[in-house]
Amino acid sequence: MTLHQDIRLVILDMAGTTVADGGLVERAFAAAARHVGADPAAGIDHVRATMGESKISVFRHLFGDETKAQEANGAFEAAYADLVGAGEVAALPGAREAVEELTAQGRTVVLSTGFARPTQDAILAALGWQDLVPLTLCPADAGGRGRPYPDMVLTAFLRTGAADAVGQIAVVGDTSYDMLSGVRAGAGLVAGVLTGAHDTQALRSAGATHVLDSVAELPRLLAKEGT
Incomplete structure (x- = not known):
């Protein structure tokens, strides 16, 4: 060994x-879900279970459609960047x-x-x-x-x-x-x-x-x- x-x-x-x-991933996910017209509560359990996975992969699983997944991923990254910029990291x-x-x-x-x-x-x-x-x-x-x-x-x-x-x-x-x-x-x-x-x-x-x-x-x- x-x-x-x-x-x-x-x-x-x-x-x-x-x-x-500090919950930033979940907050950014909620913002992304709302951005594409989805209910944040509907996918939060999957987000928690797959912490550590590539975020675009998570959105592909949740939304299926590649265009929607990419849009959600972009919104997630923007929301997370805003939180980082606000000093919350x-x-x-x-x-x-x-x-x-x-x-x-x-x-x-x-x-x-x-x-x-x-x-x-x-x-x-x-x-x-x-x-x-x-x-x-x-x-x-x-x-x-x-x-x-x-x-x-x-x-x-x-x-x-x-x-x-x-x-x-x-x-x-x-x-x-x-x-x-x-x-x-x-x-x-x-x-x-x-x-x-x-x-x-x-x-x-x-x-x-x-x-x-x-x-x-x-x-x-x-x-x-x-x-």
Whole structure:
């Protein structure tokens, strides 16, 4: 089994894992649903269940019609950007420090998201994180498929060259889809955090090898001897 000290590439989710969500995704979804004449309450359970998935995929499932899905996705991104611009986004406690400590340990850290690139960039700018890590990824950077597919994990593996094998990757997130993407990529460590959408049972059921209270615990975990 891979030793924690052998983890060379750490892929961290953003909203709910390193960035406080505070219900912003649900608020932006409600705005998007209203924009296309849909009832926000009708789709909210699916939105909650699929936190971490590419947002355009969520809208395709809910609305079927590609034109309507694209319109809803654009409205979602605009609404979320407005919330970010209004100062309603913040780093989770200890998140930046965790990234910096992981980097100091000699590991490469990548931030990934299910949001589109403009939204991801707006969040990074709002937090002052533009230069925090060497690579950030959204679904479009990995061919268009977001979580639960392994594509963003494998793209990080290929583009950074930080690890010699997928077993040297750690994937960390707050949703079952984060866990599935790590498992499907063959990551050596798949850790769930309890600062976002899903609870311990959901994370474990999706394949989490570890469940942490927050990402702040990750550097200490990885510094330990192997399991």
